[in-house]
Amino acid sequence: xxxxxxxxxxxxxxxxxxxxxxxxxxxxxxxxxxxxxxxxxxxxxxxxxx
Numbered sequence: 001x002x003x004x005x006x007x008x009x010x011x012x013x014x015x016x017x018x019x020x021x022x023x024x025x026x027x028x029x030x031x032x033x034x035x036x037x038x039x040x041x042x043x044x045x046x047x048x049x050x
Contacts, residue, residue: 003011
């Protein structure tokens with residue numbers, strides 16, 4: 001079975017979207033504590049602890 005050009009394009013773009021979503025999640029996990037300190041009140045830091 002051979003894929004058509006449009007199917008390869010859809011497959012590539014959906015793969016790229018999945019990678020970007022995973023990257024966004026990883027950035028959120030690692031920068032959550034910094035965002036709590038700099039954008040919210042310091043006494044709310046205990047809400048970020050897991």
